[in-house]
Amino acid sequence: MTSEAERDERHRARMARQKAVVDAKIASAAVERGVVVVNTGNGKGKSTAGFGMVARALGHGMRVGVVQFIKGSSTTGEEAFFRRFPEVEYHVMGEGFTWETQDRARDTAAAQAAWAVAGGMLRNPGIALVLLDELNIALKLGYVAVDDVLAALRARPAAQHVVITGRGAPDALIDYADTVTDMHLVKHAFQAGIRAQQGVEL
Amino acid sequence: MTSEAERDERHRARMARQKAVVDAKIASAAVERGVVVVNTGNGKGKSTAGFGMVARALGHGMRVGVVQFIKGSSTTGEEAFFRRFPEVEYHVMGEGFTWETQDRARDTAAAQAAWAVAGGMLRNPGIALVLLDELNIALKLGYVAVDDVLAALRARPAAQHVVITGRGAPDALIDYADTVTDMHLVKHAFQAGIRAQQGVEL
Numbered sequence A, B: 001m002t003s004e005a006e007r008d009e010r011h012r013a014r015m016a017r018q019k020a021v022v023d024a025k026i027a028s029a030a031v032e033r034g035v036v037v038v039n040t041g042n043g044k045g046k047s048t049a050g051f052g053m054v055a056r057a058l059g060h061g062m063r064v065g066v067v068q069f070i071k072g073s074s075t076t077g078e079e080a081f082f083r084r085f086p087e088v089e090y091h092v093m094g095e096g097f098t099w100e101t102q103d104r105a106r107d108t109a110a111a112q113a114a115w116a117v118a119g120g121m122l123r124n125p126g127i128a129l130v131l132l133d134e135l136n137i138a139l140k141l142g143y144v145a146v147d148d149v150l151a152a153l154r155a156r157p158a159a160q161h162v163v164i165t166g167r168g169a170p171d172a173l174i175d176y177a178d179t180v181t182d183m184h185l186v187k188h189a190f191q192a193g194i195r196a197q198q199g200v201e202l
Helices: A004-029 A046-060 A077-082 A104-122 A133-138 A146-153 A171-176 B001-027 B045-059 B076-081 B103-120 B135-140 B146-154 B172-177
Strands: A036-040 A065-067 A090-091 A127-135 A161-165 A179-187 B036-040 B066-070 B088-092 B128-135 B161-165 B179-187
Touching: A004 B103, A036 A046, A036 A146, A036 A171, A036 B076, A036 B179, A046 A065, A046 A161, A046 A179, A046 B045, A046 B076, A065 A077, A077 B045, A077 B076, A090 A104, A090 B045, A104 A127, A104 A133, A104 A146, A104 B001, A133 A146, A133 A161, A133 B076, A146 A171, A179 B128, B036 B066, B036 B172, B045 B066, B045 B076, B045 B128, B045 B161, B066 B076, B066 B103, B066 B135, B088 B103, B103 B135, B103 B146, B103 B172, B135 B161
Parallel strands: A036 A161, A036 A179, A065 A090, A065 A127, A127 A161, B036 B161, B036 B179, B066 B088, B066 B128, B128 B161
Antiparallel strands: A179 B179
């Protein structure tokens, strides 16, 4: 046997073992139900991955609900894009970032209004995926109560998926969620003086 | 002053300070150029965030190139969705996961063919965003050389953005990239026996 052939054979054997492990895991994962996904942490990609799931759901012909908490004042690429689709119900909270308004009472009222829209989606079995973008920020600031969110998640239609994004997800939400990713900042272009770019951040 | 009014005023003052910090950061980030974004780590959301950036770019009317390395054998929701758009050039590598093929020579040839398509996109100034999905896996397995990737990134059109996803991004790529996120698994529904779901993983 040549060394190259040996290397190929070792690769084949290693991959065959890996396939056995993967196949066994897939066979044992038998439960089908709606899942709650939380994207948190200080890095880029929390909302972006939420919108990637919206695209994925649309690829399967699902109906999707989106509520953007906090980020209401800027029109982003996602909003321009996903508003084109009749399968997407898209709601943006009326106010901007909380450091733009500097008004706690107004922010609370706006967040509660957005949460009321989200609550309607979480009771609607016709909506297969609900994206609650930056809800964690509203929870952290106390504009929406985590107990209200948990109650709505528990009572939602069994097949409905929910994605919740934003820094600082509360522990009770992390405990309840099925899939949680901590998106950790290794570095960001912004730190090197690069402006937020269309198609990347905007 | 009532306690509630004091609390509102403290909030306003804190947010005013935060706005000053944010505004100064935005003003100092003056460079405009294409950025390289790397999504790595063992958690969910690496590819999903890449596809979220594709949606964002389409919202701005940009042209996008997608090359899926490794994941070629399954038709996912993203592929079904983004193939609808004439602005998206979508290429899927011909073979499936490497533990499905168990054939290093065939995998290498397929990865090199996919890399050739990616190289064409990285020389095309008409493509504003290039998503190289799971390229990190092909780099890790040695199917594509990291030096070839770095040379192509350095020589690409100045305004072009590139997103590279997959576990185990090589250090040289992390060093070169502008924005890097380590998507860390906190937990995954799969671990609790929940099957991969349409609109979430598929």
